[in-house]
Amino acid sequence: ETGVTQSPTHLIKTRGQQVTLRCSSQSGHNTVSWYQQALGQGPQFIFQYYREEENGRGNFPPRFSGLQFPNYSSELNVNALELDDSALYLCASSFGQTNEKLFFGSGTQLSVL
Amino acid sequence: QKEVEQNSGPLSVPEGAIASLNCTYSDRVSQSFFWYRQYSGKSPELIMSIYSNGDKEDGRFTAQLNKASQYVSLLIRDSQPSDSATYLCAAHDSGGSNYKLTFGKGTLLTVNP
DSSP states (O other): OOOOOOOOEEEOOOTOOOOEEEEOTTTTOOOOEEEOOOOOOOOOOEEEEEEEEEEEEOOOOTTEEEEEETTTTTEEOOOOOOGGEEEEEEEEEEESTTTTOOOOOOOEEEEEE | OEEEEEEEOOEEEETTEEEEEEEEEEEETTEEEEEEEEEETSSOEEEEOOOOSSSEEEETTTEEEETTTHHHHESSSSSGGGOOEEEEEEEEOOSSSSSSEEEEEOEEEEEEE
């Protein structure tokens, strides 16, 4: 167990809907990164939050957005869901924006029908 | 486009054998490399990191890095059925101030009793 918790564990949505995924970082960690892992693929970087600011973004459209709160927990929001958004969404926490030691949560499996 | 390439496998080895997993990367600027293990339906777990050319050993695991050839490998000695998992190779993207990891698609390893 890494101490990174994500909720919900599973979610089913329909195309066009909006979804919010949540992540609580490990105690003492101030950085949260979000990754999307499609079936049979490696995780792909969505964005990173450090001290409540977005600190880098991967090749994802603006309908993917996020927040980090003062307690360093984070949310990932996806608007106008598409079928290709079906994936495992992983949150990883670390201490410091350049720390390579990422601790992943167990993920949220999102299915878009 | 920075890429990390892995043979998707599956790689099947008998119990007690050496499993050899390989990875190549396209970005010469990458400085740090990681191997993650991911059991089916679970999140990635960091098992090895390597930063310098040569070998790094940790128990039954040895990571090898050759920056001139842009090649990273992971050897697992005395393979056990519990080592059966997908192994993800990741490289640190040094662009910007964030700590983005670029992952390969992973190699599925099966250790047969």
